[in-house]
Amino acid sequence: MSCLWVAIHILLLGPVANNFAADSDHGQNKLEIEVVNFWPNRIIGDASLPQDERLTKTNIRNLKATTALMESGLLGPVRILEGQ
Numbered sequence: 001m002s003c004l005w006v007a008i009h010i011l012l013l014g015p016v017a018n019n020f021a022a023d024s025d026h027g028q029n030k031l032e033i034e035v036v037n038f039w040p041n042r043i044i045g046d047a048s049l050p051q052d053e054r055l056t057k058t059n060i061r062n063l064k065a066t067t068a069l070m071e072s073g074l075l076g077p078v079r080i081l082e083g084q
Contacts, residue, residue, distance in 0.1 A: 031080070038072035 020031070040063055046054040048065035 033074075035073045038070050040067075041069050041072050044069060 043056050043058055043060060043063045044065065044067045046056045047063065047067075
């Protein structure tokens, strides 16, 4: 199996279609998709933790533990299609 370590790019807007054929090998390939949280949600989550357990340090003060979380991640439907 081929292991390809290429950061294609960050996809922030959708819908998006990508063709990874040029970055893959003939035969078996492995596709890994990493999904991360929206940065303001991380700040909101940290606001409910003790200061020494927080993962973020920021001067943003308008995001508090009581602030509603924003939509984040893969907002479906998500389809991975095999091409010819």
